[in-house]
Amino acid sequence: MNKIDLHMHTNHSDGTFTPRELVRHAKEKALTCISVTDHDTMSSFDECADEAKKLGIELIPGIEISAQFEPGTLHILGFFLDPKQPRLRSTLESVQKARGERNPQIIEKLNQLGIEITLKEVVAESGGKQIGRPHFARVLFKKGVVKSMDEAFEKYLGKGKAAYIDKRRLSSRESIQRIREAGGIAVIAHPKQMRLNEKELAAEFERLVGEGLGGIEAYNSCQSREEAGLYKRLAKRFNLLVTGGSDFHGANKPDVELGNLGNGAALDYETVERMKASLGK
Numbered sequence: 001m002n003k004i005d006l007h008m009h010t011n012h013s014d015g016t017f018t019p020r021e022l023v024r025h026a027k028e029k030a031l032t033c034i035s036v037t038d039h040d041t042m043s044s045f046d047e048c049a050d051e052a053k054k055l056g057i058e059l060i061p062g063i064e065i066s067a068q069f070e071p072g073t074l075h076i077l078g079f080f081l082d083p084k085q086p087r088l089r090s091t092l093e094s095v096q097k098a099r100g101e102r103n104p105q106i107i108e109k110l111n112q113l114g115i116e117i118t119l120k121e122v123v124a125e126s127g128g129k130q131i132g133r134p135h136f137a138r139v140l141f142k143k144g145v146v147k148s149m150d151e152a153f154e155k156y157l158g159k160g161k162a163a164y165i166d167k168r169r170l171s172s173r174e175s176i177q178r179i180r181e182a183g184g185i186a187v188i189a190h191p192k193q194m195r196l197n198e199k200e201l202a203a204e205f206e207r208l209v210g211e212g213l214g215g216i217e218a219y220n221s222c223q224s225r226e227e228a229g230l231y232k233r234l235a236k237r238f239n240l241l242v243t244g245g246s247d248f249h250g251a252n253k254p255d256v257e258l259g260n261l262g263n264g265a266a267l268d269y270e271t272v273e274r275m276k277a278s279l280g281k
């Protein structure tokens with residue numbers, strides 16, 4: 001059985017492992033095929049690819065784009081896309097800019113709540129790379145403002161909480177188009193986080209299929225076996241590919257290990273073959 005994991009983050013977004021450390025960790029976990037899916041950036045790709053080549057691991061170019069959505073969260077994974085495609089690159093640059101505008105606003109909100117925290121501390125936590133809310137959460141945790149990363153999101157950083165600031169996001173249509181124009185397949189990440197019931201989910205998938213969606217991440221460490229079953233049924237109904245990944249973030253999600261797709265679920269290499277076939281590879 002091949003061990004594959006198609007969802008993980010480096011410190012170029014909100015993971016804590018460097019690209020090379022992440023690929024080495026994948027090797028330690030005996031994974032044979034991985035996709036590194038940083039939020040809104042592919043800047044770790046070259047280093048990951050170099051390390052993967054050295055260690056004999058297959059690396060699928062990947063990304064996870066945050067799209068506009070209510071009431072929950074809509075993240076769209078892209079697989080097999082070209083990191084150098086100009087339109088994708090310029091779109092990602094504009095998304096980085098929106099993050100840059102959000103960060104000082106989160107600091108301001110936290111300060112207004114009486115919490116002493118500076119942007120400099122968060123920048124240091126991110127290692128000077130793309131800042132995400134988990135970096136704010138870690139600073140709050142290290143300072144003893146909260147007792148866990150979860151508490152930081154529960155009280156301050158989660159959607160609608162005291163220090164939540166929304167950032168400009170791409171629409172689902174734009175996200176899917178950018179992925180497809182760059183030669184990739186678009187897949188809904190962790191559908192559980194959309195926070196919809198079965199009927200609403202089906203309607204939403206139908207809409208997204210109309211926008212060019214190619215798959216659903218039925219397996220993710222945040223989804224139960226029953227949930228995975230539901231997503232697989234919906235995938236079948238809409239003729240979508242099924243993928244899976246751990247959503248590993250290193251110390252920023254301490255309970256999630258690489259290769260853990262939730263409740264002992266496993267994916268075999270056929271998943272990857274199906275994706276390649278759908279792209280004519």
Ligand code: AMP
Binds near residue numbers: 039066149
């Ligand atoms: P950002 O892209 O900066 O908005 O941050 C989003 C990231 O924060 C997600 O990808 C998760 O890694 C993390 N995150 C969001 N909500 C939560 C939550 N409720 N608990 C823990 N981590 C979360």
Ligand code: FE
Binds near residue numbers: 014039132249
């Ligand atoms: Fe994340």
Ligand code: FE
Binds near residue numbers: 064075189190
């Ligand atoms: Fe996500």
Ligand code: ZN
Binds near residue numbers: 007009
């Ligand atoms: Zn993720």
